[in-house]
Amino acid sequence: MAFLRTRSQEVANQEIFKILADSVVIGRNKECHISLEHNGVSREHAKIYSGQDGYFLEDLKSRNGTFVNGSQITEKTLLHDGDIVRFCDAEFLFFAGEPSDAAAHDPVAAPVADLKLVKEMGDDESNTFEIKSKIQLSDKKPILTSANASIKLQAMIDIGRNLGADVHHVLPQLVNNLLKIFLQADCAYILLNDDQTGRLELKAFQYRDPDNQESFRISRTILEKVATSKAAILSDDVANDSRFDISDSIVNYNISSIMAAPIMDYDNSEVLGVVQVDSRSSRSRFTYEDLDLLVSVAYQVAVSYQNAKLHEIAINERILEREMNIANTVQRGLLPLGRPDIEHYGFFDFYQPAKYLGGDYYDYILLPDGRLVFALGDVSGKGAAASLLMAKLSAEVRSGLIIEKTFGDTIGRLNRVFSEPRWDNRFITFFFGVLNPKTNEIVFHNAGHIPPILVSPDGTAEMLGESIIGLPLGIMDDTEYPESSFTISTGQKLVVISDGITDAMNAQEQYFTLEGVLNYLRKSPNVNTDEFGKNLMTAVHSFSGRVPQTDDQSVVIVGKDS
Numbered sequence: 001m002a003f004l005r006t007r008s009q010e011v012a013n014q015e016i017f018k019i020l021a022d023s024v025v026i027g028r029n030k031e032c033h034i035s036l037e038h039n040g041v042s043r044e045h046a047k048i049y050s051g052q053d054g055y056f057l058e059d060l061k062s063r064n065g066t067f068v069n070g071s072q073i074t075e076k077t078l079l080h081d082g083d084i085v086r087f088c089d090a091e092f093l094f095f096a097g098e099p100s101d102a103a104a105h106d107p108v109a110a111p112v113a114d115l116k117l118v119k120e121m122g123d124d125e126s127n128t129f130e131i132k133s134k135i136q137l138s139d140k141k142p143i144l145t146s147a148n149a150s151i152k153l154q155a156m157i158d159i160g161r162n163l164g165a166d167v168h169h170v171l172p173q174l175v176n177n178l179l180k181i182f183l184q185a186d187c188a189y190i191l192l193n194d195d196q197t198g199r200l201e202l203k204a205f206q207y208r209d210p211d212n213q214e215s216f217r218i219s220r221t222i223l224e225k226v227a228t229s230k231a232a233i234l235s236d237d238v239a240n241d242s243r244f245d246i247s248d249s250i251v252n253y254n255i256s257s258i259m260a261a262p263i264m265d266y267d268n269s270e271v272l273g274v275v276q277v278d279s280r281s282s283r284s285r286f287t288y289e290d291l292d293l294l295v296s297v298a299y300q301v302a303v304s305y306q307n308a309k310l311h312e313i314a315i316n317e318r319i320l321e322r323e324m325n326i327a328n329t330v331q332r333g334l335l336p337l338g339r340p341d342i343e344h345y346g347f348f349d350f351y352q353p354a355k356y357l358g359g360d361y362y363d364y365i366l367l368p369d370g371r372l373v374f375a376l377g378d379v380s381g382k383g384a385a386a387s388l389l390m391a392k393l394s395a396e397v398r399s400g401l402i403i404e405k406t407f408g409d410t411i412g413r414l415n416r417v418f419s420e421p422r423w424d425n426r427f428i429t430f431f432f433g434v435l436n437p438k439t440n441e442i443v444f445h446n447a448g449h450i451p452p453i454l455v456s457p458d459g460t461a462e463m464l465g466e467s468i469i470g471l472p473l474g475i476m477d478d479t480e481y482p483e484s485s486f487t488i489s490t491g492q493k494l495v496v497i498s499d500g501i502t503d504a505m506n507a508q509e510q511y512f513t514l515e516g517v518l519n520y521l522r523k524s525p526n527v528n529t530d531e532f533g534k535n536l537m538t539a540v541h542s543f544s545g546r547v548p549q550t551d552d553q554s555v556v557i558v559g560k561d562s
Contacts, residue, residue: 001173002048002055004034007084007091017092020176023049025060026087040064040088048079055079055096064088170304171204178277178297179208182290184257185277191223192263192273192305200227200274222260227271232261232295236285257285261298265306272305324356331357331387334394336364340372342437344490347374348533348557352500358552359386360498361393365401370437373401376556377430377473378449378498386552389426393418397432407434411445411473411481418474427474431496435488435558442494442558443485448472450497450514453521455532457491461521464494493532493559495521500553504544512543529559 002019017034024033027044036045042062048055058076059066067086068077079085083094171190178188187207191200200223226233236257255278263273275298279285332351339347349362359379366372377393379386396417400410411432418428431452433444444452447470451463465484488494497517504512520539524532533555540553 002050002079002097003095004048004085004092005095007093019048019050019055020173020180023047027060036087036090038088038090041090045087053078055094057085057094062087172206174297174301175204175206178275178294179206181293181297182259182277182286184279184286186280187278189276190273190301191276193271203273222258222276223274226260226262226274230262230264230268230271232259232291232298234259234286234288234291236287256280259286259291259294261291261294263298263302263305265302272302275301321356327384327387328353328356331391334391335362340364340366342372342435344560344562345435345437346529346559346561348530348555348559350533350537350553350555352549352553353387354382354500354549354552357384357387358382359390360500360552360554361390362554362556363394363397365398367401372435372437373397373407373433374435374496374556374558375430375432376449376496376498376554377428378500378552378554379428380426380472382552385424385426389418389423389428393428393430407432407443407445408481408483411447412479415447415473415479415481416477419477423474425474427472429472429499433494433496433558440487440489440560441485442488443483445481445483446470447479447481448475450499450502453495453497453518454486454488455493455495455521455524456489457526459522461518463518488558488560490560490562491526493529493557495536496556498552498554500549500551501540501555503551504540504553505547505550506543507545507547512540516543528561529557532559533557 004017004019006015021033025044025047026032026034026036027046028036028038028041029043032044040063042060042064044060045062046057046059046066048057050056055078056076057066057068057073057079059073064087065072067073067084068079069084070086079094079096081094081096085092085094175188175190179185182188186209188205189202190204192203193199194201222233258276258278260274260276262271263275264270265272275294277286277294331353335351336349339349347364351358351360351362353360359382361375361377361379363375364372365375375397377390379389379393393414396414397410400413404410404413411430414430418426428447429449430447431444431449432447433442433452435442444465446452446465446468449469449472451466451469453461454464455461464486468482468484470481471479495517502512502514502517506512517536520536524535527535536557537555
């Protein structure tokens with residue numbers, strides 16, 4: 001907000017004009033935003049308007065010209081604090097912000113920052129909020145002129161423009177505009193529902209007369225009537241209105257006429273707040289046309305308020321999405337950077353969480369003696385909690401291989417770790433295999449996981465070790481996990497999958513199923529391991545089509561390609 005202050009040596013004789021609109025016309029015409037009664041001033045002499053860099057002054061082809069700091073301007077000129085602006089013999093000082101003494105001489109309204117909520121009385125004392133002013137008083141009396149359609153229209157336009165911003169920042173400007181629209185009003189208030197307390201809290205307040213030392217009050221009776229009925233209220237004779245108790249402070253404080261309108265949500269189911277104006281003069285009463293206009297203002301406030309909340313939600317969602325993307329990148333960093341390079345052997349792996357973060361895990365760990373550990377696990381649940389447990393599993397597998405003497409001891413240690421009560425009763429299905437490339441032997445343990453599938457070049461596909469499957473990790477801390485082994489031949493592939501593969505669903509709500517996996521593998525072409533794995537995942541995704549993934553999907557395939 002900017003100001004023009006008349007240039008005078010006597011402070012008491014200075015006058016302040018607020019630049020409230022985006023464009024303010026100055027001239028001798030009474031319809032101008034700032035009307036100057038000087039014969040040399042043209043009917044529409046100049047205008048001040050806001051731009052990206054600040055406020056600009058432009059002469060409107062006036063008869064006697066417009067001057068800034070003594071120089072006549074011929075094109076739009078950027079104004080700076082303290083510039084002397086002259087229209088004929090009328091000189092003003094320009095302020096991009098409020099001058100220090102503006103509150104004392106402002107003929108329209110004092111800023112809401114100068115008002116303080118003193119106390120909130122209980123029902124046994126008074127049914128009101130009480131607000132006292134802390135404004136230094138001025139010798140200057142406010143001068144009110146008759147409202148006209150153009151002023152009201154401009155104020156409504158200003159409201160619409162301002163409400164595009166954060167509603168909490170524009171509420172003081174909004175109540176100021178209410179006083180411009182309703183010239184019979186002495187006070188304007190806006191209350192909004194507090195998300196924490198669930199009560200209506202005063203967010204903005206302005207009064208017209210800076211000399212009025214009276215404590216203004218907001219009646220709870222009115223607030224409750226507006227909030228419960230979800231309807232606007234007009235009283236043009238408060239003292240004789242049967243809706244108000246004669247002992248209520250609304251009468252005691254000489255309120256003559258009052259209007260209040262609810263600020264409703266999109267579907268008119270919830271009251272977000274209340275906007276209210278009142279008059280202290282019996283000669284200045286509100287009409288139903290005024291009430292209609294106030295309801296329109298309340299609607300604009302409601303739209304702005306809800307848009308601001310939705311904007312805040314959207315920002316928080318974008319922040320969360322960015323953080324989840326970072327977390328996804330970190331989690332993928334826990335997985336192998338590449339596939340093993342072992343002569344005669346090929347490898348394939350696939351990992352895709354259902355959400356940003358998943359609970360599936362796989363790893364390759366090359367041991368000093370040349371053997372390769374390959375593992376795949378599935379933490380119960382999905383999302384952040386499962387992903388944190390997956391990270392813990394990744395670390396525990398590697399530390400267990402260092403600490404324990406045998407592979408059986410390693411998986412036993414994993415089970416004890418995840419049987420501790422701190423994991424909130426979560427469990428992990430886990431496959432643990434060890435390949436010896438020198439002997440082509442694969443040894444494995446299975447903790448409640450889908451059995452590995454051995455696929456041969458002749459089209460057979462069989463599940464291995466079904467009789468030695470133990471309980472998932474974290475169910476019972478003394479569970480034993482027997483060992484099973486076999487020798488892999490040239491052209492064979494060992495396929496290990498998570499249940500996200502078998503639970504893949506299509507548009508008809510049919511599952512791919514374990515039998516579907518076996519059927520596909522039995523008719524799959526005899527190709528190298530990498531191409532073999534790609535073909536499997538193509539089949540799964542072709543089955544699902546565009547149906548969103550409901551569970552994490554992981555695959556590890558070890559094949560003897562030559």
